[in-house]
Amino acid sequence: MGDQKESLRKITHTLAMKNEEISNFVCTLKQSLDNLEANSSRVQEDLESEFTSLHSVLDEMKENMVTRIKQERASRTYELQSQLSACSKALESSEELLELANQTLCSSATDGFNQVTDSLHPFRLSLKAKASDNMSHLMVDFSQERGVLQGLKFLPVPATPEIQVSECQVCDNTVTVVWTLPEPDSKIDHYILEHRRTNHEGPPRIREDYPWMVLEGIRELEYTLTGLRFDTRFMTFRVKACNKAVAGEFSEPVTLETHAFTFKLDAASSHQNLKVDDLSVEWDSCGGKIQDIRKEKTRTNSPMHSPARSALMSPKRAPTARPGRDRFTAESYTVLADTMIDAGQQYWEVRFDKESKAFAVGVALRSLGKFDQLGKSSASWCIHLNNWLQQSLTAKHNNKARTLDCAIPNTIGVYVNYDEGVLSFYNSKTKQLMHTFKTKFQQPIIPAFMVWNGSFSVLTGLQVPSLVQSGQRKNSGTSSSNASLT
Structure with a gap:
């Protein structure tokens, strides 16, 4: 009877543990649903904001180009109208002069010939237009930009970096961490490196007292921490890549030994x-x-x-x-x-x-x-x-x-x-x-x-x-x- 009770006690303990695990998992799923709702709303707002910004840029460019066309049209219109006015006045004067010339031909007076000759000088006008009516130089070809916009898609999540333990160095109280990417990614903007002190080799433990220290805005595939004091035996590092919109997953944590002599005064x-x-x-x-x-x-x-x-x-x-x-x-x-x-x-x-x-x-x-x-x-x-x-x-x-x-x-x-x-x-x-x-x-x-x-x-x-x-x-x-x- 005692063995049966002990077995039942173990089964009860196992069920209680499993029940706690399931309850925790249910809480995790509910939190994930809430996070999903909040995150989807956030990215939708960000997308609408980006398109609004893009529309603003296009509207501004359109306004500038329309203004340029209007200015070019006004300038050429002024030149051609001025030339047209001058030619119209010259045409009226030429009709009067033509009548005077016909009268002079019928007359035998010499003074009439000299007057007609002197009156011909103002009519030596250029008969070439001062401005062209061609506006094709202000035409815009949007085929390339249209292709770029049609190819617009969501930024991919950056790949997970991998820390190269063999290339990392620990010396003179500095640590140099080196990492690589599975393949080159031109859209990566920067990296985030995190480190924490520990006295345990291997993956970081949840209940450790030492928090993660964050280093942001790293542009290269390596980083050197200087001026350190190694008052723990190890330091754990992890890194992730970020583009303009999203951050990737952290790399697998790597633990480097930082052995140094540590003591206090007795x-x-x-x-x-x-x-x-x-x-x-x-x-x-x-x-x-x-x-x-x-x-x-x-x-x-x-x-x-x-x-x-x-x-x-x-x-x-x-x-x-x-x-x-x-x-x-x-x-x-x-x-x-x-x-x-x-x-x-x-x-x-x-x-x-x-x-x-x-x-x-x-x-x-x-x-x-x-x-x-x-x-x-x-x-x-x-x-x-x-x-x-x-x-x-x-x-x-x-x-x-x-x-x-x-x-x-x-x-x-x-x-x-x-x-x-x-x-x-x-x-x-x-x-x-x-x-x-x-x-x-x-x-x-x-x-x-x-x-x-x-x-x-x-x-x-x-x-x-x-x-x-x-x-x-x-x-x-x-x-x-x-x-x-x-």
Whole structure:
């Protein structure tokens, strides 16, 4: 009896699910009918508007041509009437002169001959019409236009583009998307490209938080997005073609990997004199930490997440084994990132206040002591800016320092190749190499920062720049000039 009830329960559940699907489909059909009515009315109104506009153009052209004919007729009429009037007057005068000539012939007086001869001069008129009566040059042949109008038909819906994944490029925090059409279409006016961020490979999921971002008015078969920050692992793209009247269907969505190193600053690891806000830090001389507790709910106290091992789902971070919020103390004005590095190549940048009394950026092992200052133990490597008494920029590791002979940039780029044991620092604007540590990391490392009487902010979600990668390849075969610090 129990098995029968369970079977019936399953059947009931299946029927309920099916009933819900049918109900949803009925709602969809009703909405489609409403949309059909509205869309058909809209296109009919658009068609009537276009024909009205076409009629207006023809009426205007007709009016202009009729005016031209009237002007030409009036001009020629004036010329011919003037010539006719002059000839009529000459004809009347010639009859009088003819009678005078006949009388002179009958007379023997010499004065009569001279008078008749002088009177002939005004009658030397041109007997050629000044204007033609031919108006054929104003005739219009509408056969070609009539053929065009008779061939008038609805614009076809543009074909669906296809994104060429093999030609798309993702580098230097830019994405170039390339697509093609099944066949050339001269009536296409522009393309619409949409993209959305995602942490899932494959088709976009309905319940994802990230919305579609729309780019309109694209005239070419490719588009490059610049200035991106890759804070998700993938970006999904789709594109559609549009002519003057209608848009086609979207292409099949294509997902491109946009892997980059992303982290936040771990407020639980910071010195009590540092005010930490996700990716920015400000020195607080009063020693009071003002933290947003709600932000702590999204991350734990220990940087156990590795970008090399990150899955498609949200990263898992284990709770810290160290009690208390204030890890660093005394003169170790340090804060760590919340994500560790245990493989691969990573890159991030740091903008800092050059007026800071002291600032340092680098990496550290998780074993870095709470009293340890960056670069003064074997567990950390860094570039250190000293702005106290005399300004200097040094590379530090294991309490050894080397002064760097280079300009102090506003932003420093940090490159890590964990597998090859390379830590390099760059001028982020020029990509000029400032210093390289070469070592062998025995444990996972964590981005580390120090500031005293100053502030800084971190830029994450950045790919390794092409110039940095090419420079690293060139230097891979050379010996390290910084071996004494490793």
